[in-house]
Amino acid sequence: MNLEIFVMNGYGxxxxxxxxxxxxxxxFLYLKTKKTLRKLEKxxxxxxxxxxxxxxxxxxxxxxxxxxxxxxSRS
Amino acid sequence: xxxxxNPSYVFKLSGKLLNIFKTFLPPLVIVGLIFSLFLSPxxxxxxxxxxxxxxxVPSAWISLISFVAIxxxxxxxxxxxxxxxxxxxxxxxxxxxxxxxxxxITGSLWGQxxxxxxxxxxxxxxxMLVLMFFYIAFIxxxxxxxxxxxxxxxxxxxxxxxxxxxxxxKYSVEWWSTLHQPSSISLTNETTVHFSMLIPLGLMVFAxxxxxxxxxxxxxxxxxxxxxxxxxxxx
Numbered sequence: 001m002n003l004e005i006f007v008m009n010g011y012g013x014x015x016x017x018x019x020x021x022x023x024x025x026x027x028f029l030y031l032k033t034k035k036t037l038r039k040l041e042k043x044x045x046x047x048x049x050x051x052x053x054x055x056x057x058x059x060x061x062x063x064x065x066x067x068x069x070x071x072x073s074r075s
Numbered sequence: 076x077x078x079x080x081n082p083s084y085v086f087k088l089s090g091k092l093l094n095i096f097k098t099f100l101p102p103l104v105i106v107g108l109i110f111s112l113f114l115s116p117x118x119x120x121x122x123x124x125x126x127x128x129x130x131x132v133p134s135a136w137i138s139l140i141s142f143v144a145i146x147x148x149x150x151x152x153x154x155x156x157x158x159x160x161x162x163x164x165x166x167x168x169x170x171x172x173x174x175x176x177x178x179x180i181t182g183s184l185w186g187q188x189x190x191x192x193x194x195x196x197x198x199x200x201x202x203m204l205v206l207m208f209f210y211i212a213f214i215x216x217x218x219x220x221x222x223x224x225x226x227x228x229x230x231x232x233x234x235x236x237x238x239x240x241x242x243x244x245k246y247s248v249e250w251w252s253t254l255h256q257p258s259s260i261s262l263t264n265e266t267t268v269h270f271s272m273l274i275p276l277g278l279m280v281f282a283x284x285x286x287x288x289x290x291x292x293x294x295x296x297x298x299x300x301x302x303x304x305x306x307x308x309x310x
Contacts, residue, residue: 008122008123009117009122014124014185014188015124015127023135026173037297044304046306063083064083071090
C-alpha cells in the first residue's frame with residue numbers, strides 16, 4: 001500500500017486534520033439541523049392534530065401548514 | 076418577483092430545492108475530495124500543504140459572503156420591516172459562524188508548516204477573528220433580545236459595523252505588510268493560481284456552496300415552522 005498518499009512528505013497530519021475537521025463540523029451541523037427540523041415538524045403535526053376539529057381543518061387550509069403535514073406524512 | 080415575498084411560495088420552493096441539492100451534494104463532495112486530495116499537483120514551494128487551500132479558501136469566502144448578505148438583509152429589514160428577511164438572516168448567521176471557525180482553524184493548520192507558527196497577530200488573521208466575534212454578537216442579539224424592534228436595531232448596528240470589518244479583511248493584505256499572502260484569485264486582476272489547482276478549488280467551492288444552500292434551506296424551514304407553531308398556540 002502506498003503510504004505516501006497519507007504521509008504527504010510530512011504534511012499529511014496538517015492536510016488530513018484540516019479536511020477531517022471541516023468534514024466532521026459540516027456533518028455535525030447537517031445532522032443537528034436535520035434533527036431539529038424533523039422534531040419541529042413532528043411537534044407541529046402533533047399540536048395541530050390536538051386542536052379541535054374545526055380549527056384543525058382551518059390549519060390544514062393554510063399552505064405552509066399543509067406542506068408540513070404532507071412532508072411529515074411522507075417521512 | 077413578488078411571489079418571492081410570499082412566505083408560502085418560498086416555503087414550498089425551499090422543499091423542492093432542498094431535495095434537488097441533497098441529491099447532487101454527495102457526488103459533488105466526493106469528486107471534489109478526490110481532486111483536492113489525490114489528483115491536484117503539489118505546490119513547488121509549499122508541497123502537499125497547499126491542499127489545505129481547498130477547504131480554507133471556500134470556508135473564508137462563505138464566511139465573508141454570508142456576513143455581507145446578512146448586512147444587506149438587516150438593512151433591508153430595518154428600512155422596510157419584511158418578515159421573510161428576518162428568517163433569511165437568522166438562517167444565515169450560524170452557517171457563516173461555522174465557516175468562519177473552519178477558516179480560522181484550517182488557516183492555523185496551514186500556517187504551522189508554512190510560516191512555522193499556528194497563529195500570528197497579523198492584520199488578516201486578527202480581522203477574521205474579529206469577524207467571529209461579530210457573528211457571535213449578532214446571533215446573541217436576535218436570540219436574547221426579546222423586543223423585536225430593539226433586536227432589529229441591534230442586529231442592524233452589529234451587521235453594519237461588521238461590514239466595515241469585512242472591508243478591512245478584504246484589503247488587510249494590501250494596506251499592511253502581513254504574514255498572510257495577498258489574494259491569488261481576483262475577478263479584476265490576473266489569477267495567479269494554476270489551472271490544475273483551480274479545478275479542485277472550483278469543485279470544492281461549488282460543493283461547499285451547495286452544502287451551505289442545503290443547511291440554509293433547512294434552517295429557513297425551521298424558522299418558518301417556529302413561527303407557525305406560535306400561531307397555532309394562539310388559536
